[in-house]
Amino acid sequence: MQSFYDKLESIWEKNNSLVCVGLDPDAEKLPSALKAEKYPIFEFNRQIIDATKDLVCSYKPQFAYYAGCGALEELQMTIDYLKEVCPEVPVILDSKRGDIGATAEQYAKEAFDIYGADAVTVNPYMGGDTLQPFLERKDKGVIVLCRTSNPGSGDLQNIVDQATGKTIYMTVAEKAANEWNSNQNLCLVVGATYPEELKEIRSAVGDLPLLVPGVGAQGGDAQASVNNGKNSRGAGLMINSSRGIIYAFAKAGTDNVGEAARQATLELKNELNQYR
């Protein structure tokens, strides 16, 4: 079985892209023509996938956008479709799970067995033991929140440990790299909106893959993300854009979701590749 790291290395090479497309469809923002479909969200995603699958290193459906409107069936249809048309592109279920051991086992089943994702995002607040049921799935990726992209991320993540002099986010980064990653399947989330922290984290975790949300709508800088986040081989990054790609059609004043998404993905891909 190919590991998640191997799958990432293959797609970085094949598609020559650091772009992760966030499939976070808000049902209210779809083109009106799609709203009449039986499965509007799936149809929207399908058009984006068809148009971008040779330009990306991963897709990241955000669980909340399906759960919040009762469309988990369309999440499943989306992942099934991805497995059918581009099985070489890793699928990250962005659900930020975290719970005690016995419960975390159920969440691992949800992400990997029910939905069939290649990787899942998880929250480290409850401690290392709560990550183990995910990490034990050797062929799957486990992407741990480290420094998140939102304005309030520093509330806890910036606190400095009296005993070590290290911030919480650096504590997570170092534990992740040095203690928790015995199966070589762990990655970290570091927001593009904090480029200095991205640099600090990269320097502490070797070539560990990083998922970097926050370029585009959240204001993160593409150049700084690549300069500060790339690993020793000029890769190691999944730079996520959601709104900037999936709603590119609205900005372009067209109903052609796929064509607008392709154009936006291509532009981001080329921009990021300049700095590798």
Next chain:
Amino acid sequence: MQSFYDKLESIWEKNNSLVCVGLDPDAEKLPSALKAEKYPIFEFNRQIIDATKDLVCSYKPQFAYYAGCGALEELQMTIDYLKEVCPEVPVILDSKRGDIGATAEQYAKEAFDIYGADAVTVNPYMGGDTLQPFLERKDKGVIVLCRTSNPGSGDLQNIVDQATGKTIYMTVAEKAANEWNSNQNLCLVVGATYPEELKEIRSAVGDLPLLVPGVGAQGGDAQASVNNGKNSRGAGLMINSSRGIIYAFAKAGTDNVGEAARQATLELKNELNQYR
């Protein structure tokens, strides 16, 4: 609209109980007779609810146990049933959500509008701004992880802030009580397995309601939980037992799920009430 705090106060008085029943059904552990049902998990829950609804202060279905076996329909059926037969008993969706603002809004919709829960558990790692979309729902409860019950909970939660000399869990407790609770709808999760920390947290948060998991299978002490966790009115606690109640039938060597659950709930209720 009755607030979540008011709803809790009413049920503490009416049922004279601090017991929260965790509805975390593992499909593999159900009595064999139930496994043949079309909706075995719902049927299992229904028997427990029918037998215990006059003895509890809340029910807490754990999202993972439904999501991990593709039974979210039965989660919905369970909450719908609770609303039908005991609308006065608060329902906590234990899903430990946490994400950036726009996404957290979707999670608030999931918990409160799709499933119809009265409260949801949330994770504070990403910061105060990520809790706001939940807290803005004034009629709903938002139960923030503070000090969790698992063995590794200290990995991050015990770290002492160099600037304030306070642990992360006390930082969360104080921010929760003093900064985040402007709508008076926030509660905290504090594990029964850490009774000293429970005492410390209670002393810092006034009469704030606490959800206390970890008695029973996880080894938390009922007496210490009440002594250290009760508020100034001898209440303020939802003490959760899951496995000790829902699988009481197996321990009792019977297939009568309801009767065994009732007996176990009654015993826990009476034990807890001794120390109020």
